[in-house]
Amino acid sequence: MSPVLELYERKFVVGPFQCNCRLLACPTTGEAVLVDAGDEAGKILKGLQGVEVAPGVPLQLKYLFHTHGHLDHIAATREVKKETGGTAKIALHKEDEPLYANLKMQGQMFGIRYDDPAPVDLYFEHEQTLKVGKLKFTIVHTPGHSPGSVCIRLHEDSQAGSKETLFSGDTLFQGSVGRTDLWGANQEQMFKNIKTRILTLDEDIRVCPGHGPDTRVGVEKRSNPFLT
Ligand SMILES: [Zn+2]
Ligand SMILES: [Zn+2]
Structure with missing residues (x-):
């Protein structure tokens, strides 16, 4: 039996806000997604350079996914797209387009200069599914932190069984x-979405937030002081 290939995954903690930018690649085809290219394009690009997800299988960046349009999740997108050949599709929920398009203005609030962002190629829709090699992503619209905030579910199927990450x-x-x-936040809506669209998922699912350490759905359900 051939060895079971696991998801190829790397995390880059970037920028002054320490955003978790993640590379997720199909272990069979090398097709990949980068989630939240938030800052430090050079560090991310260096991390992508020459990567082989398996011997002889080079990385092919297909998408630049964004959980939302705040500067600390989008600021390196333009450069990463350009420097990786310009073919990766930039994806974001339409309701965060006003934030995304105003990256310059978001930067000014912190005294940081940015260029205008590259255009969005794909607008996420609630419950939309996207296939990247053998990886399957499902978009869950969870507005509240921002109008276009989404959570992204990743389903992996391998010989070892199926696994899910959020x-x-x-x-x-x-x-x-x-x-x-x-801007655009709504606390009541955010709590409602966390309760109805996240905490209803399988308790074992690994949760990878935009900042800080990973957790699990069940752990947050039982011990997150904002939710209990
Ligand atoms: Zn944010
Ligand atoms: Zn953030």
Whole structure:
């Protein structure tokens, strides 16, 4: 029997806000997604350079996914797309387009200069599924932290069985939840979405937030002080 290939995964912690940017690649085809290219394009590009997900299988970046449009999740997208050949599709929920398009203005609030972002290629829809090699992603619209905040479910099927991971952006963190004092935020809506669209998932699912350490659905359900 051939060895069971696992998801190829790498995390880059980037920028002054320490955003978790993640590379997720199909172990069979090398097709890949980068989630939240938030800053430090050079560090991310260096991390992508020459990667082989398996011997002789080079990385092919297909998508640049964004959990939402805050600067710390989008600021390196333009450069990463350009420097990886320009073919990766930029994906975001349409309701965060006003944030995304105003990257420059978001930067000015912190005294950081940015170029205008590259155009969005694909708008996420609630319950949309996207296949990347053998990886299957499902978009869960969870507005509240921002109008277009999404969580991204990843389903992996391998000989070892199926596994699921949830990329929760700035909606749910280990022991905390997203802030709701910024443009377009809605606290009531965020709590409702966490309860109905995240905590209803299988308790064993690994949750990878946009900042800080990973957790599990069941752990947050039982011990997150904002949710109990
Ligand atoms: Zn945010
Ligand atoms: Zn953030």
